[in-house]
Amino acid sequence: MNTKVLVAGGLITVPLVVVLAIGFQHDPRQIDSPLVGKPAPGFALTPVDGGATVALTELRGKPVVINFWATWCVPCKQEHPALVQVARLFEDEVSFVGVVYQDEPAKIERWLGQYGSAYPTVVDEGSRAAIAYGVYGVPETFVVDAAGTIVHKYTGPVDPNDLVARLDQMVAR
Amino acid sequence: MNAELGFGLILVGLLCSVAGAFAGFAAGRTGSEEGWRWTRRLALGFSVAMLLANGVMEYALLTHDFSLKYVAQVGSLASPTYITIVSLWSSLEGSILFWGAVLAIYVIGALVANGTRNTDSMPYAVASWMVVAAFFCFLMAGPANPFWPGPDPVPSDGPGPNALLQNHYLMIVHPPTLYLGYVGMTIPFGLAVAALMRGTLGPGQLALLRTSLLVPWGFLTVGIVLGGWWAYEVLGWGGYWAWDPVENASLLPWLTATAALHAAMLPGRRGTMKGWTTTLVLATFLLTLLGTFMTRSGVFNSVHAFSQSDIGPTFLVFIAICLVWSIVLLALRVDRIEGEGRVTAAIGRESSFLLNNLLFVALTFTVLLGTVFPLLAEAIKGVKVSVGEPYFNRMAVPMGVAILFLMGVGPALPWGQPSAERVRTALIPPVVAAVVTVGVGTLFGVRTPWPVASLFGAGFAGWVTLAALLDIARSGTASRQLRRIGGYVIHGGIIVMIVAIAMSSAFRADEEIRLKTGETVEFAGYSLHYDGPDKVVEPHRQSLVARVSATKDGETVELRPALVSYPSMQQPIGSPDVHSTLTHDLYLSLMQQDPATSTAGIHAFHNPLVIWLWIGCGIAALGTLLTLTPAPRASPAVAPATETAAPAAT
Numbered sequence A: 001m002n003t004k005v006l007v008a009g010g011l012i013t014v015p016l017v018v019v020l021a022i023g024f025q026h027d028p029r030q031i032d033s034p035l036v037g038k039p040a041p042g043f044a045l046t047p048v049d050g051g052a053t054v055a056l057t058e059l060r061g062k063p064v065v066i067n068f069w070a071t072w073c074v075p076c077k078q079e080h081p082a083l084v085q086v087a088r089l090f091e092d093e094v095s096f097v098g099v100v101y102q103d104e105p106a107k108i109e110r111w112l113g114q115y116g117s118a119y120p121t122v123v124d125e126g127s128r129a130a131i132a133y134g135v136y137g138v139p140e141t142f143v144v145d146a147a148g149t150i151v152h153k154y155t156g157p158v159d160p161n162d163l164v165a166r167l168d169q170m171v172a173r
Numbered sequence B: 001m002n003a004e005l006g007f008g009l010i011l012v013g014l015l016c017s018v019a020g021a022f023a024g025f026a027a028g029r030t031g032s033e034e035g036w037r038w039t040r041r042l043a044l045g046f047s048v049a050m051l052l053a054n055g056v057m058e059y060a061l062l063t064h065d066f067s068l069k070y071v072a073q074v075g076s077l078a079s080p081t082y083i084t085i086v087s088l089w090s091s092l093e094g095s096i097l098f099w100g101a102v103l104a105i106y107v108i109g110a111l112v113a114n115g116t117r118n119t120d121s122m123p124y125a126v127a128s129w130m131v132v133a134a135f136f137c138f139l140m141a142g143p144a145n146p147f148w149p150g151p152d153p154v155p156s157d158g159p160g161p162n163a164l165l166q167n168h169y170l171m172i173v174h175p176p177t178l179y180l181g182y183v184g185m186t187i188p189f190g191l192a193v194a195a196l197m198r199g200t201l202g203p204g205q206l207a208l209l210r211t212s213l214l215v216p217w218g219f220l221t222v223g224i225v226l227g228g229w230w231a232y233e234v235l236g237w238g239g240y241w242a243w244d245p246v247e248n249a250s251l252l253p254w255l256t257a258t259a260a261l262h263a264a265m266l267p268g269r270r271g272t273m274k275g276w277t278t279t280l281v282l283a284t285f286l287l288t289l290l291g292t293f294m295t296r297s298g299v300f301n302s303v304h305a306f307s308q309s310d311i312g313p314t315f316l317v318f319i320a321i322c323l324v325w326s327i328v329l330l331a332l333r334v335d336r337i338e339g340e341g342r343v344t345a346a347i348g349r350e351s352s353f354l355l356n357n358l359l360f361v362a363l364t365f366t367v368l369l370g371t372v373f374p375l376l377a378e379a380i381k382g383v384k385v386s387v388g389e390p391y392f393n394r395m396a397v398p399m400g401v402a403i404l405f406l407m408g409v410g411p412a413l414p415w416g417q418p419s420a421e422r423v424r425t426a427l428i429p430p431v432v433a434a435v436v437t438v439g440v441g442t443l444f445g446v447r448t449p450w451p452v453a454s455l456f457g458a459g460f461a462g463w464v465t466l467a468a469l470l471d472i473a474r475s476g477t478a479s480r481q482l483r484r485i486g487g488y489v490i491h492g493g494i495i496v497m498i499v500a501i502a503m504s505s506a507f508r509a510d511e512e513i514r515l516k517t518g519e520t521v522e523f524a525g526y527s528l529h530y531d532g533p534d535k536v537v538e539p540h541r542q543s544l545v546a547r548v549s550a551t552k553d554g555e556t557v558e559l560r561p562a563l564v565s566y567p568s569m570q571q572p573i574g575s576p577d578v579h580s581t582l583t584h585d586l587y588l589s590l591m592q593q594d595p596a597t598s599t600a601g602i603h604a605f606h607n608p609l610v611i612w613l614w615i616g617c618g619i620a621a622l623g624t625l626l627t628l629t630p631a632p633r634a635s636p637a638v639a640p641a642t643e644t645a646a647p648a649a650t
Helices: A003-023 A074-089 A105-115 A125-132 A160-172 B002-030 B033-062 B069-074 B081-089 B092-114 B122-141 B170-184 B186-198 B203-234 B245-263 B265-270 B274-297 B311-337 B349-381 B388-412 B420-443 B449-475 B482-506 B611-627 B642-648
Strands: A064-069 A095-101 A121-124 A140-144 A150-155 B509-516 B520-523 B526-538 B541-552 B555-559 B562-565 B573-575 B577-580 B584-594 B599-608
Touching: A003 B311, A003 B349, A064 A074, A074 A095, A074 A105, A074 A160, A095 A125, A105 A121, A121 A125, A140 A160, A150 A160, B002 B033, B002 B122, B002 B186, B033 B069, B033 B081, B033 B092, B033 B122, B069 B092, B081 B092, B081 B170, B092 B122, B092 B170, B092 B186, B092 B203, B122 B186, B122 B311, B170 B186, B170 B203, B170 B245, B170 B274, B186 B203, B186 B274, B186 B311, B203 B245, B203 B274, B203 B573, B203 B611, B245 B265, B245 B274, B245 B349, B265 B349, B274 B311, B274 B349, B349 B388, B388 B420, B388 B449, B388 B482, B420 B449, B449 B482, B482 B599, B482 B611, B509 B520, B509 B526, B526 B584, B526 B599, B541 B584, B541 B599, B555 B577, B562 B584, B573 B584
Parallel strands: A064 A095, A095 A121
Antiparallel strands: A064 A140, A140 A150, B509 B599, B520 B526, B526 B541, B541 B555, B541 B562, B562 B573, B577 B584, B584 B599
């Protein structure tokens, strides 16, 4: 038995395997938004069905869930029913806003007709809101507390259980 | 029907590989003829099952059998047929299935190439291949089953494969070439394990080891460069290499395999370095596993890590088992296979080989450290960091230049212990050539340290390589020395590639340009005229094109950089257009196009000598083919005859 080989081999490889194993516990795509903990950027956008402008300032006093999405985005279809369910669950305590990003009103209306809706959907003309929120890709969802501070960001489809737990806590407070 | 048939074939493959592994180890221990015969039969059984399973998947893809989950995931009625065919390796499950087919081809090839020789060590080698085969069959039977039944009801159409993979013809050849490189390293791994199990590494085994390393090495070389070429032609950032974790993952086994190929030349001549050669071969295989793991487990964030999946933990366990097995086996047996010879300390060809190996291994560790460092930092401090290009360039460029220089020093020096006088006369002409090359470079404006150093190395190594080829040609025995010629041709190709890399990265110019229809702008000696937008609609995609006329010295070419949208993608992807010449590339990448103001935002690059990177790779591939020609009788690689006699006494 050549112990030198054994020791050298162990010293090189064991840390490598340990580091790779730890690497599993992190999602490399999770990009923490620098906006968490900061005031939510304001916006005033027109709903897709016309009607009065929806402004973030008018929603103060209640937690707000802002969901950036688009009709051309596949994961958005996947998360949409869950969002609608959660929105109904917190109908009186939490406001939900869907912000559609780089899309056409006709397509949005068709999409909502097909997949249902439970809260206002606004059109982000010129992607101004998306830029203000640093949207990296859709879907992204921001949870804003009653004081107007961003408390959480979901990248990719929302985990409905996590969202419900989070909102429960915020509403109880 | 396809689901049951395919899954059945995978089970047959799993059964054959597990049984083959047991039979092989048993036959190796007992030396039983009957056992060895069964080992071969079972290995062939695995291979046939894998090839048939791949056939079933191709049939399912081509007939759009959306009842299979995999076909529903990557298939699309709108995809052209060639895209449908290559969808086999466009996603995780299919690529593992394809892995099985490649291993099958290698196993058959290796068994045929070996014929009836090495009966004492081959059972162990085949057994090791079957262990690897069994692992991949296990993945396919469990966590990554390609024949999983699809959604119910069966969808009428699918989204098609990942858009990035559909965007360029290179994507049809890059993944299989890389796979042929990766998977092929299983064969030398098995031979190295067999050498350690038996405690010997004889001339016959060494010859087989050399061939079995060279074949996948050639594919890996071409595969890596094709990947760079694809990135260059598709991703639109004007470069071909970004030190991305997955790119590094393909470079790591290439570095150790290159070191192993050079190390393997010493035992044939001197009876030395056998333990070191086996270590490098084992490391190469382990690094291919690591590379696959990096691409497929979702640990790293990368353009290539397109399939997040659950196979990561299983894979890591397999890597750990292989690591333990390799290290323990080495520790137990390395003293036994090491020959009596010693490497002399003198300035001869051996020392330059040793230095070459040292540099390759150092470079491997450098790249490995830079690749896993972000994970390390996150594990320890919980912060996300990126090591990025500066680290790699600072570390890799000096080592690369040193390796380039050694490519000249090694072949220039004779074997054994030459006199100082001989060393001097051998080195003076290439030094003169190097100085002349640097002089010519300065005339063309190459004046910064590292590019100058690389020109010096290239001039030096280039002279030695050409002189060696001329010597062979003059000796009139060229037809008997095809393998040696091949080695020098590979060196020539690599020198060309290194110069192309050095010059294109040092003297790249780029500029972001905004143009209205009809406007003209000057860039790097070209006048770029924006002729206006264009729109191309195909069944599976839509392209927004900017038509740009580039004029230089009275000659005009039209470039059509585009933004391509696929229904399955959120963002359109850039599709740059490149005008390649022997001295430089004009590379235009469309960033955005605004129909309202009829302006286009274009990122323009002027990249010198890039075409020589692809040409150099072609030369290296040609050289690899030459090194694989059958050895003439009494070739030094197989039977170290007269040449060894004298220095071995030292």
